[in-house]
Amino acid sequence: MKIVVTVKLVPDTNADKRIDPETKRLVRTGVETVLNPFDEYALEAALQLKEKAGGDTTVTVVTMAPENGKEVVRKALAMGADDAVMLSDPQAEGSDVWGTAHALAKAIAQNGFDLVVCGTQSTDAITGELPGMLAELLGVPGLTYLRKLEIDGTTVRAERETDNGYARISAPLPALASVTKSINEPRYPSLRGIMGAKKKTIAVRTLAEAGVGQEIGNAGARTEVTGFETPPARGKGEVYQAADAVAGAQKILEFLREKKFV
Amino acid sequence: MNLGVPKRDTVRTKAFDPIDPLGLDRDLNSDERLVRDTVRSFVERRILPDIATWFERGEFPKELAREVGELGVLGMHLDGYGCAGASATAYGVACRELEAGDSGLRSFVSVQGSLAMFPVRAYGSEEQREEWLPRMARGEVIGCFGLTEYDFGSDPAGMRTFARRDGGDYVLDGSKAWITSGGIADVALVWARTASDDGPTGTASDGATTRTVPEAGARAESDGNNGGSIRGFIVPAGTRGFSTRNIERKLSLRASVTSELSFDSCRIPARYMLPGARGLRGPLSCLSEARYGIVWGAIGAARACYEAALSYARTREQFGKPIGGFQLTQEKLVNMLLELQKAQLLATQIGRLKDAGTLLPQHVSIGKLNNVREALAICREARTILGASGITLEYPVIRHMNNLESVLTYEGTSEIHTLILGQAITGIAAIT
Numbered sequence: 001m002k003i004v005v006t007v008k009l010v011p012d013t014n015a016d017k018r019i020d021p022e023t024k025r026l027v028r029t030g031v032e033t034v035l036n037p038f039d040e041y042a043l044e045a046a047l048q049l050k051e052k053a054g055g056d057t058t059v060t061v062v063t064m065a066p067e068n069g070k071e072v073v074r075k076a077l078a079m080g081a082d083d084a085v086m087l088s089d090p091q092a093e094g095s096d097v098w099g100t101a102h103a104l105a106k107a108i109a110q111n112g113f114d115l116v117v118c119g120t121q122s123t124d125a126i127t128g129e130l131p132g133m134l135a136e137l138l139g140v141p142g143l144t145y146l147r148k149l150e151i152d153g154t155t156v157r158a159e160r161e162t163d164n165g166y167a168r169i170s171a172p173l174p175a176l177a178s179v180t181k182s183i184n185e186p187r188y189p190s191l192r193g194i195m196g197a198k199k200k201t202i203a204v205r206t207l208a209e210a211g212v213g214q215e216i217g218n219a220g221a222r223t224e225v226t227g228f229e230t231p232p233a234r235g236k237g238e239v240y241q242a243a244d245a246v247a248g249a250q251k252i253l254e255f256l257r258e259k260k261f262v
Numbered sequence: 263m264n265l266g267v268p269k270r271d272t273v274r275t276k277a278f279d280p281i282d283p284l285g286l287d288r289d290l291n292s293d294e295r296l297v298r299d300t301v302r303s304f305v306e307r308r309i310l311p312d313i314a315t316w317f318e319r320g321e322f323p324k325e326l327a328r329e330v331g332e333l334g335v336l337g338m339h340l341d342g343y344g345c346a347g348a349s350a351t352a353y354g355v356a357c358r359e360l361e362a363g364d365s366g367l368r369s370f371v372s373v374q375g376s377l378a379m380f381p382v383r384a385y386g387s388e389e390q391r392e393e394w395l396p397r398m399a400r401g402e403v404i405g406c407f408g409l410t411e412y413d414f415g416s417d418p419a420g421m422r423t424f425a426r427r428d429g430g431d432y433v434l435d436g437s438k439a440w441i442t443s444g445g446i447a448d449v450a451l452v453w454a455r456t457a458s459d460d461g462p463t464g465t466a467s468d469g470a471t472t473r474t475v476p477e478a479g480a481r482a483e484s485d486g487n488n489g490g491s492i493r494g495f496i497v498p499a500g501t502r503g504f505s506t507r508n509i510e511r512k513l514s515l516r517a518s519v520t521s522e523l524s525f526d527s528c529r530i531p532a533r534y535m536l537p538g539a540r541g542l543r544g545p546l547s548c549l550s551e552a553r554y555g556i557v558w559g560a561i562g563a564a565r566a567c568y569e570a571a572l573s574y575a576r577t578r579e580q581f582g583k584p585i586g587g588f589q590l591t592q593e594k595l596v597n598m599l600l601e602l603q604k605a606q607l608l609a610t611q612i613g614r615l616k617d618a619g620t621l622l623p624q625h626v627s628i629g630k631l632n633n634v635r636e637a638l639a640i641c642r643e644a645r646t647i648l649g650a651s652g653i654t655l656e657y658p659v660i661r662h663m664n665n666l667e668s669v670l671t672y673e674g675t676s677e678i679h680t681l682i683l684g685q686a687i688t689g690i691a692a693i694t
Binding site for chain 2: 016032071072074075078188189190191192193194195198
């Protein structure tokens with residue numbers, strides 16, 4: 001079975017984010033680049049499927065990023081992915097989510113796949129649109145927001161998170177799945193994994209090599225950022241003084257009910 | 263549905279990072295940063311929740327051996343035989359993160375990798391390497407290193423433990439003291455005097471990357487009486503005549519086993535001797551490896567204390583404001599930060615020298631002497647910021663502080679490192 005995991009390289013999620021007023025794009029210089037934390041859950045899910053399936057199951061990481069992002073991709077290999085495909089092309093710069101999905105779909109189709117696993121969203125642009133688009137472009141069922149993912153023969157069985165519970169869903173392979181943080185706790189690479197990752201292949205391809213005919217990048221973008229502003233600062237939390245534990249618990253329960261958490 | 267950003271990264275990249283303002287960790291390469299994150303997360307998950315209890319009870323949970331083996335840190339700087347083959351700098355980073363947990367944990371890893379596995383890798387026969395190293399790397403076999411004796415600490419050349427050749431065997435007599443992991447070890451690397459140079463010979467192999475010069479204060483490598491020499495022996499636990507007794511009532515390194523090893527007509531086959539090590543050069547090269555880890559490890563302990571003090575100073579209020587707002591406290595914190603950054607610069611440079619193969623034992627002395635001394639000072643200063651809270655195990659400070667008292671003394675006391683450097687700069691040995 002061939003499993004493909006899409007990953008994105010994002011600016012360190014702990015760093016203060018800044019948007020360049022000229023380009024209206026996130027400033028990525030001077031900040032450490034890391035693997036999109038949400039994608040680590042996707043990779044972990046794929047690795048667990050591989051471990052369970054055994055045999056000749058492989059996990060390939062696919063990304064679109066400048067070539068100097070190789071060392072970040074290596075973390076995915078250190079965690080246990082078998083190899084990586086990296087779309088690196090100056091023409092890809094400024095791609096919107098459509099352009100990215102288009103290019104990744106070509107690269108994934110070229111690689112071949114039975115299952116594509118994505119994170120729900122990236123921590124930089126946070127559109128959460130890529131998995132759906134990718135499933136459409138690949139022409140396979142898209143199972144999104146999964147908190148559980150299993151392969152049963154040639155069927156994907158999954159639990160999809162909803163606002164007030166979950167739905168059991170299934171689809172035939174090949175398929176695409178996007179997973180949430182509830183699905184697992186991503187592993188940290190072992191030291192042997194880190195050292196072993198050096199010997200694994202990261203195939204760097206240009207857009208042309210990946211068969212991307214359509215113009216993407218800045219020129220091919222179908223969306224445009226027209227403006228941006230800082231969200232209002234969050235107000236201070238409310239402090240309740242309760243007479244005793246029972247009254248306090250009651251108050252908390254009321255709050256949770258009011259917010260429809262329970 | 264919880265779509266908040268997962269908190270997984272330990273990278274700090276704020277404009278002015280109070281822990282690493284100069285961004286020294288950004289000089290680490292990606293492998294080294296991965297090692298940092300992996301080990302740091304292990305320590306946060308597995309060590310920090312329980313370390314105060316282990317310290318208080320005076321125990322080292324033996325199952326940790328396999329867990330750190332699985333993590334891959336045991337013998338990680340060695341090549342082959344199931345070892346990760348990481349850079350010296352990556353090994354240093356791992357030591358730093360382990361010791362931010364506890365010096366006892368780092369000591370266990372140092373002893374296993376640098377003192378027990380390293381000599382087998384560097385001076386052992388192919389059979390010895392195959393037999394021991396993979397299991398030691400996995401933590402299935404715990405090793406210890408017997409050099410120090412009660413009467414011979416800084417002066418190992420005077421050791422009394424003796425290995426007498428008897429046909430195809432050696433018979434060991436004597437005792438070793440202050441041996442980390444001794445009581446839980448499955449195998450001991452024991453250094454003993456031999457009567458004559460009658461053991462199998464061999465050449466030191468490629469594992470040794472550190473050139474060694476005789477330790478200041480060490481006597482001639484062969485005592486000259488009978489052509490005898492100091493040789494290393496692999497002694498499995500359970501060998502008749504080999505017993506251990508744990509040293510109790512320690513107030514330092516309590517989450518670490520410290521033992522005495524006794525050899526009473528302990529008979530082992532001659533093939534258990536390391537063929538490639540002859541004279542003090544062998545054990546001293548192991549010490550140089552372990553000391554290198556301490557150069558980094560001490561920073562971890564000091565950083566943990568600095569972080570605890572900083573966080574306490576920001577929240578603890580006296581006279582109507584956080585004590586971090588008082589000039590005296592600020593000066594303490596700033597001095598701690600300065601020394602931490604300097605210690606890191608030293609460690610990074612020493613790591614790069616080791617990776618380049620140009621490291622001298624004297625370089626390690628610079629790092630060990632400075633970094634442990636300053637780390638101890640940082641921990642003590644941190645204790646004063648925490649006030650009374652600083653003496654409890656609720657905070658890591660007094661635990662690290664007490665641990666570092668041992669670290670200051672073991673692997674070459676600060677006095678010995680001073681004399682090594684004194685000799686290096688003047689050309690005159692203080693101890694002859």
